[in-house]
Amino acid sequence: MxxxxxxxxxxxxxxxxxxxxxxxxxxxxxxxxxxxxxxxxxxxxxxxxxxxxxxxxxxxxxxxxxxxxxxxxxxxxxxxxxxxxxxxxxxxxxxxxxxxxxxxxxxxIIESVADDLDRRGLAPGPIGLMGTPATLKLGLYQKHLEARGYQTLVPTEQEIADFCVPAIELVKANRVAEAFEPAAACIARLQARGARAVALGCTELPLAVPHDRRAALGIPLTDSIDxxxxxxxxxxxxxxxxxxxxx
Amino acid sequence: MxxxxxxxxxxxxxxxxxxxxxxxxxxxxxxxxxxxxxxxxxxxxxxxxxxxxxxxxxxxxxxxxxxxxxxxxxxxxxxxxxxxxxxxxxxxxxxxxxxxxxxxxxxxIIESVADDLDRRGLAPGPIGLMGTPATLKLGLYQKHLEARGYQTLVPTEQEIADFCVPAIELVKANRVAEAFEPAAACIARLQARGARAVALGCTELPLAVPHDRRAALGIPLTDSIDxxxxxxxxxxxxxxxxxxxxx
Known part of the structure; x- marks a missing residue:
């Protein structure tokens, strides 16, 4: 040894x-x-x-x-x-x-997410984005995914405030089970708007939407932790x- | 800041x-x-x-x-x-x-487990022990818990081989869901023999017996990770x- x-x-x-x-x-x-x-x-x-x-x-x-x-x-x-x-x-x-x-x-991490989307044949999107206000408003995902040939779909400012922020903050406060509902609501909005997949683009979000509840959402998710x-x-x-x- | x-x-x-x-x-x-x-x-x-x-x-x-x-x-x-x-x-x-x-x-870690047992009013036991062959055969838990006033109950050599070892090895091989059955079988044996609580005395065992399945086992568990x-x-x-x- x-x-x-x-x-x-x-x-x-x-x-x-x-x-x-x-x-x-x-x-x-x-x-x-x-x-x-x-x-x-x-x-x-x-x-x-x-x-x-x-x-x-x-x-x-x-x-x-x-x-x-x-x-x-x-x-x-x-x-x-x-x-x-x-x-x-x-x-x-x-x-x-x-x-x-x-x-x-x-x-x-965002190049790793793009690699995951590529691997799963999800080009050219559109990919719905979820994340923190800074990530979404400053276009971090948009820049990297668009450079890789993906269209992106961004939640409205109201949806970021109503769904993304509470889901993330609840996980940070150890209230993980409560974080599912706002996260799932945002995924449903992005899906209704035509997203082909949704990126859980904040590492609290994969905890908000645990692996065993993902299939029921009916849309592929790319998980930035995984x-x-x-x-x-x-x-x-x-x-x-x-x-x-x-x- | x-x-x-x-x-x-x-x-x-x-x-x-x-x-x-x-x-x-x-x-x-x-x-x-x-x-x-x-x-x-x-x-x-x-x-x-x-x-x-x-x-x-x-x-x-x-x-x-x-x-x-x-x-x-x-x-x-x-x-x-x-x-x-x-x-x-x-x-x-x-x-x-x-x-x-x-x-x-x-x-x-074993003093921490004894503190947990004290906090939960489980003295004087007997406390059923689960762990690796080395931990159990060399008396690590027995020594520390008995010094703190607890009686202990140790699985037989056969039970260690049939239940503790597979549960631990399955977790180490990422086959976590399969580890529940042997772990639960050992807990049931120790309970039948008069254990007042069971110590998950190997840090793979709390993963084998996840938190949301513990209440159904009907006996207090002390979790060496927690x-x-x-x-x-x-x-x-x-x-x-x-x-x-x-x-």
Missing amino acids: STNFDGPIAGVLGGMGPLAGAAFATRLTMLTDAAVDQEHIPAVLWNDPRVPDRTQARLHGGADPLPWMQNGIARLEQAGAKIIAIPCNTAHLWYDELVASAHVPVLH ALALAVIDWFRAQSASGKAAA | STNFDGPIAGVLGGMGPLAGAAFATRLTMLTDAAVDQEHIPAVLWNDPRVPDRTQARLHGGADPLPWMQNGIARLEQAGAKIIAIPCNTAHLWYDELVASAHVPVLH ALALAVIDWFRAQSASGKAAA
Whole structure:
């Protein structure tokens, strides 16, 4: 048995929110093809929820979350992380700054969602979008999905306030079961408007709409937690393959 | 808003197995009284599943997991952890060695379970025990619970092999739903033999017996993941109170 503590370790910048960070660690494990502990992917989760609110910072002049996110990435790198995954969509409004200060590659959650849509043959959409006010109003998903050939459908300002925000805030307050109803209402509105699939584009939303209640909604959902976890699994497989090739 | 990145951060030595480590992060979040992200407890989860199997090491001369566990604790300390929680019961067979090499306090999961039993008024037992072969055969729970005044009831060698081991191994292989039946069978045997409560004394077992199926079993369960998470929450509250008193 090797006692080489290095090797491919995935770093997860969580905490935004902490339940989403923990859920990412769970889904990374559940989506990995492994029969015993030792076949799972080594990962370290920095789950610091003190990061100032991302939407407040971007839309309302709130405190800057960037130094907190940079601190988290630095801690993950010190711990041995060879790649960074950030299970928070809104945090990707600072993606360029985070990449610039990181010393290892940083996955992009929305590119992972686009990969998931591609894999499932859902082009050219339209893809209904759900997320935080900052993610939706600043066009983060629209920019990335449209560059990949997808049309997008965005909830109205009223729908964001009535459905997306409560669903997200209820999960952050541990009131997960109550978050289903507003999330499902938004999905139904987007479907009625012609969406071919809906992106759960905030990592609280996959918790609001648990896996065992999705089939009943009658429309494909792309889950930003699962999409990012699949990207980490792909990275790990490639590392392991190249490690074996080099050995 | 403070940009002091230090303060009370909980370190979690997970990976044994990784689903249990992730579940611990989830339960730590869910059991915390918090309305927004920033009220949750900062935590870092070292979820390295490469640690050699603990039961193999202790009962069958397998590779030594101690250097891997010490490495994990050192990485957590470097990342800023001010306390260590280890959501793996069997790992506590190395508790004294881990405490000796750590520079911050290390919680003891079985003391946390005893605290949970005390809180729920379940003394003097008898408490039915479930866990890995090493945990049960080497008397880890028996020693700690009996020192706290509890009688214990241990499954037979056959019951450990037929019920505990499959339930644990199925969770580690991501076959979580299949793990319920053997776990529930063992709980029923212990109950029939006079147990007043059953300790899910391996961190895979709370996943085998999910929260929403527990009431139907008709016997109190003490969950080593939740008990340890509650100990972290108590520690965090005490830190915050003393921090405020000092400020």
